[in-house]
């Protein structure tokens with residue numbers, strides 16, 4: 001059974017559709033890139049799957065069922081810019097929040113939960129920052145803490161919204177290693193990604209989105225210049241053979 005199946009999904013803000021008739025399914029245990037221009041509806045798609053915003057119509061199935069947050073099947077790494085980093089909490093507590101579905105709200109985390117949270121911080125190279133207030137971390141360090149929180153959730157499917165934005169090369173490498181580790185564990189990871197140069201290196205499968213599903217499938221067959229043209233229209237700039245980027249002007 002596919003971990004995520006979307007059929008004819010339409011989502012609207014104030015009656016204006018931003019996703020229209022979107023359909024795709026993703027295979028289990030793969031790294032999947034969600035690719036499309038600004039405003040294409042990528043974040044909206046993730047929020048609709050997680051039930052954070054309502055859908056106007058269509059079907060969203062997680063392992064064949066309607067998603068229920070209590071099932072603890074889906075982990076989420078939001079866009080860094082959408083988080084209140086001034087909230088007075090330290091890195092370890094943020095990671096422990098990832099365990100709450102397992103611990104139960106209002107209960108104290110056990111020693112095992114604390115150890116697991118520290119282990120997740122270690123995996124992203126942040127164990128020595130466990131007591132640091134999150135407002136006092138750099139952008140890349142904040143991103144790593146959020147990835148550690150997602151790891152602590154021990155989900156089967158992860159949605160990550162632009163985890164590579166604003167991070168340095170070392171953090172980018174750390175994130176890629178983490179994605180590959182999750183894949184090795186059989187997890188399915190969907191990542192909103194903007195850097196077209198690295199899509200072929202990072203993802204097994206892509207979903208090209210621009211209000212509709214333009215194309216989806218294995219990266220090799222789907223991430224083609226023709227499909228990119230269909231996704232980005234006139235915004236594509238060609239650097240040289242096989243290298244393409246989005247012209248933001």
Ligand SMILES: Nc1ncnc2c1ncn2[C@@H]1O[C@H](COP(=O)(O)OP(=O)(O)OP(=O)(O)O)[C@@H](O)[C@H]1O
Pocket residue numbers: 013014018036037038039040041042043044045
């Ligand atoms: N809360 C909201 N109310 C009204 N319109 C919204 C809201 N959130 C997003 N939109 C609009 O919906 C469209 C899709 O937005 P969304 O954030 O899903 O795009 P995106 O593909 O994630 O973009 P980006 O790459 O810039 O992050 C945009 O036109 C945006 O302006």
